[in-house]
Each structure stands twice: as structure tokens, then as C-alpha cells.
Amino acid sequence: MNISILVFGSQKFLTTLPDQIRYATAFSVEVIANLDQAVSHITMTPPDIIVVQASLDGSMELCSWLKDQPKLSWIYCILLEDRSQQIIDRGKYGWEWELEMTSSALKQGADAYIWQLPEGKTDYTLAELTANQRLILAQLTVGLRKAKKYRDLIRTNDLLSAIALADSLTELNNRRALEWDLPRQIQKAREQSLPFSLIILDVDFFKKVNDTYGHLVGDRLLQLLCIRVRHNLRFQDTPFRYGGEEFVILLANTTGEEASIVARRLNRIVSEQPFAINNQHTINITISLGTASLQSDDDEQGISLLHRADQCLLEAKATGRNKVIGWDHLSHVQYLKAAASS
Missing domain, CATH: 3.40.50.2300 (Response regulator)
Structure with a gap:
């Protein structure tokens, strides 16, 4: 000592x-x-x-x-x-x-x-x-x-x-850690006038994996997925298990365009190679992703930022899954729909 x-x-x-x-x-x-x-x-x-x-x-x-x-x-x-x-x-x-x-x-x-x-x-x-x-x-x-x-x-x-802040299954930070870290990163981004973005991703048809192979295989799939995702992130990116098969990635000093590039790369590296669970099971999966960037009117806790990314994720899943939807794209689509209906 x-x-x-x-x-x-x-x-x-x-x-x-x-x-x-x-x-x-x-x-x-x-x-x-x-x-x-x-x-x-x-x-x-x-x-x-x-x-x-x-x-x-x-x-x-x-x-x-x-x-x-x-x-x-x-x-x-x-x-x-x-x-x-x-x-x-x-x-x-x-x-x-x-x-x-x-x-x-x-x-x-x-x-x-x-x-x-x-x-x-x-x-x-x-x-x-x-x-x-x-x-x-x-x-x-x-x-x-x-x-x-x-x-x-x-x-x-x-x-x-x-x-307390770790997810025991995937060894990522958990939702409690996200709720602690997200406000800190938002404050830092605003103090230093830096861009900040995040990704929400979800495994497509994960319930089918559990129903077909059992929850132990489902758990192992999530572990392998997290390893692959973590190894393909940049040093400033921080992944969290948000709940179930849903994950959030905080992207420090990252614009909306750069966030979409990161998200598309993750989408590709997950879908292009099957996951070898064991000698008997190899499983193909895809993920859907939503991205959003910090805006001046977002709250300090990041609730509105998370909500926008989640809306993008829901749009990705509703329009076919296995894709990336960014907030800029979604807001433009919503604008066109509103204009057409009026």
C-alpha cells in the first residue's frame, strides 16, 4: 500500500x-x-x-x-x-x-x-x-x-x-449503467460543443430462436452477438444491454451521418456470418437498428434522444427488419406523409 x-x-x-x-x-x-x-x-x-x-x-x-x-x-x-x-x-x-x-x-x-x-x-x-x-x-x-x-x-x-452496473449474461453494461452514463455524455458533448449520437438495435425474430432451440441457446446467441458487436465498435463507442434482445450504443463525438455508417456496419457484420452455438447448431440472425443525434432541445437525461432512436427502430422493424433507419430519414418520411394527407 x-x-x-x-x-x-x-x-x-x-x-x-x-x-x-x-x-x-x-x-x-x-x-x-x-x-x-x-x-x-x-x-x-x-x-x-x-x-x-x-x-x-x-x-x-x-x-x-x-x-x-x-x-x-x-x-x-x-x-x-x-x-x-x-x-x-x-x-x-x-x-x-x-x-x-x-x-x-x-x-x-x-x-x-x-x-x-x-x-x-x-x-x-x-x-x-x-x-x-x-x-x-x-x-x-x-x-x-x-x-x-x-x-x-x-x-x-x-x-x-x-x-450492479454489469449485465451478467453478456458482460456489457446494463440499463442502470446507461441511465447513469447517458446524462454524463450529453453534458460533456454540450460543454465541448461536440456531436453526440446513439444506436438502438434489436435482434429480429429472437422469440423464434428461443421457441425453436430453447432459452439456453438463445442466451448463448446473445453472448456471441455481443462479442461480435463489441469487437466491431470504435474505441469511443459504449454498448449497453437495454433489456432482453435490445441494445443501446452511445457514440461520442459522432454526427448523425457517422452514426448511420456505424449502424450499417454492425448490420452487415451480424447478418453476413452465422453464429456457431455449438457443434450441432449454427444460427443465422439479423438485427434492426435506429439512430438519432443530440439536438439542442433534448432533455439532460437523454429521454427524448432515446425516444427518437426507438421510433427509428420501430420503423425499421415495421418496414421489413434487417435495416438501419436514422432520425433524419424518418422525420423526412413523416413530413412527406403529413404533406400528402393535407
Whole structure:
């Protein structure tokens, strides 16, 4: 596990830390003494542990800011008290005052609050020096355990998310994944002023395959179909199993004309070669496809875009199947029909 530590403090402060931190080889250490720079660094590259010098300007602000960030609050923050006045008051007022200071530091966002040994004194015993260093390292160990648990949780969540968004039969992304990804791709296309299109395709007469050969053969056919389709898409095309024998393909940075080219190629590569289910069964199938491109008045979720592509798919199936119908073509046909009826 590659652990990273951010020291918010001066170079002089760094020299007071245990050698295991300063000369670490098992993890990386960054030193920053400016609050704005530290916040920028944490936001862009979150460390696992932060060691904060209490006397540095912005130290408590950093601890408080960190705990106010939902996505960063897991970072373990160790505040080292090195302010001379606080250390003097600690010796003057005793343990009750020390507990009050500790309570205040924890409330403001520190996960651990450790008193440094006062500067200027040179007659510390080896036991005193060792105890202080061991306390810092003990809190570092706590932070390391927390970082490991957090990373394990992230890996588990990523695995569960992948399972939830995958179709177990075809290994494509499922409809839930489409509903999550389509709005993202629409937003990206609009922000970058890029074209965006999609394809809806359906296997022609798939029910006949199931009725003739059984559902296991039908399932295997869908698997082979998805393999063939996936291997004939461009790198920016994203396929999804929409439901049953129906699939959606998102086409980033693709015009309506280009979408029709992609769709016609898929139509051809499916129909031109039979699918070998096993040694006994080889099945010929065709697919019908509808295409549509993003328009300025489409909703952010992509519902209207999907609807237009689906209308094209229905037209392809109604007019003979095994063909591609694009929205431009369908809207022109509908216009001519409306003009003729009037």
C-alpha cells in the first residue's frame, strides 16, 4: 500500500519529527508551509495522513476545513502542539487545562493532538525523548490502519458498483449503467460543443430462436452477438444491454451521418456470418437498428434522444427488419406523409 503523508509545517518543524517519518522509504512525504498551497495539494492529491504544526499560520483552519469536506474527511489529521505559550501554560495550569486544550483541538478537526517537547531545553532524558517520538509514531500507525480500511472500502464499493452496473449474461453494461452514463455524455458533448449520437438495435425474430432451440441457446446467441458487436465498435463507442434482445450504443463525438455508417456496419457484420452455438447448431440472425443525434432541445437525461432512436427502430422493424433507419430519414418520411394527407 503506497501511503502518502503531508507535513503542514516548516522545514525546522520537520527536523523535530521521528526519523521514521523524515527518512521513510515505505511511504512518500510532502512538506508544505502555506495554507492555500496545502488546500490545493490536498484537493488534487489527497494524502492518507496530515501532520500539522500548531504554531504555523492556518493550522487550525486546515484541520477544520478538512473535516468539512465530505470526500476528504477520512484523512487522518495529527496536530502537534509546539506553541511556546501553550506549552508554558500547560506546565502552569496542569492536567485539567491540558485536557481542555485537547478537547478544543479535537472539536476543531484534529484526529490526534500531541504535545511537542518545549524547545530550548537540553536536559531531556532519553526516556522523555523516546516517549514523545513513540506517541507520534503510534498515532501514525492509527492513521495507517484507517487509510488501509478506507482503501479496502473503496475497492469493495468499486466491485459492488461494477456488479450492479454489469449485465451478467453478456458482460456489457446494463440499463442502470446507461441511465447513469447517458446524462454524463450529453453534458460533456454540450460543454465541448461536440456531436453526440446513439444506436438502438434489436435482434429480429429472437422469440423464434428461443421457441425453436430453447432459452439456453438463445442466451448463448446473445453472448456471441455481443462479442461480435463489441469487437466491431470504435474505441469511443459504449454498448449497453437495454433489456432482453435490445441494445443501446452511445457514440461520442459522432454526427448523425457517422452514426448511420456505424449502424450499417454492425448490420452487415451480424447478418453476413452465422453464429456457431455449438457443434450441432449454427444460427443465422439479423438485427434492426435506429439512430438519432443530440439536438439542442433534448432533455439532460437523454429521454427524448432515446425516444427518437426507438421510433427509428420501430420503423425499421415495421418496414421489413434487417435495416438501419436514422432520425433524419424518418422525420423526412413523416413530413412527406403529413404533406400528402393535407
